[in-house]
Amino acid sequence: LFNYSEDNLVRKEVIAGLLMSIAYSRMTKYYSYITSHFTYPKTYVVRFAITAAGITSDEQFIHQLLLLTKKKKHRKTAIQALKSYGPKIIDREIFLSNNNRQSIMKKMANDILSIL
Numbered sequence: 001l002f003n004y005s006e007d008n009l010v011r012k013e014v015i016a017g018l019l020m021s022i023a024y025s026r027m028t029k030y031y032s033y034i035t036s037h038f039t040y041p042k043t044y045v046v047r048f049a050i051t052a053a054g055i056t057s058d059e060q061f062i063h064q065l066l067l068l069t070k071k072k073k074h075r076k077t078a079i080q081a082l083k084s085y086g087p088k089i090i091d092r093e094i095f096l097s098n099n100n101r102q103s104i105m106k107k108m109a110n111d112i113l114s115i116l
Contacts (some may be wrong), residue, residue, distance in 0.1 A: 015040070016048040023052035031058060038064055047077045054081025062089065 019037060022030045034056070037049035050068060053061035062085070068078035082089060 012042050012044050015045050019045075019048045019052040020055070023055035026056065028058070031056065031060065034061070035064065038068065043073060046074060050074060050077045050081050054084040057085045057088070 015037065019034055021027075022033060034049050034052045037045055038053075040046050040049065050065065053065055062082070065078045065082050068074045069082070071078075
């Protein structure tokens with residue numbers, strides 16, 4: 001979609017709108033756009049990326065949302081996003097589906113339970 005650099009910053013409101021549109025439309029091929037904005041220089045945009053991830057409730061965002069709970073300025077938004085996943089966030093299918101990552105996933109499950 002849009003690429004950004006210091007010389008070519010797209011208005012934060014436009015980016016926020018795109019993030020929300022991708023989330024609500026469930027356009028999975030653009031979910032990488034949401035992911036790429038978790039590290040955007042403007043907090044406003046990062047919060048919209050976090051919110052968009054929560055709206056999708058897609059498994060691919062869980063780990064990054066958990067990491068964002070460790071940053072004070074994004075903690076509340078990340079917790080809200082994780083809550084929007086509902087009960088499926090602690091489903092064994094999500095966390096224990098890959099035996100190679102089992103211990104990491106158990107740690108994530110414990111982190112989620114402590115947040116909720």
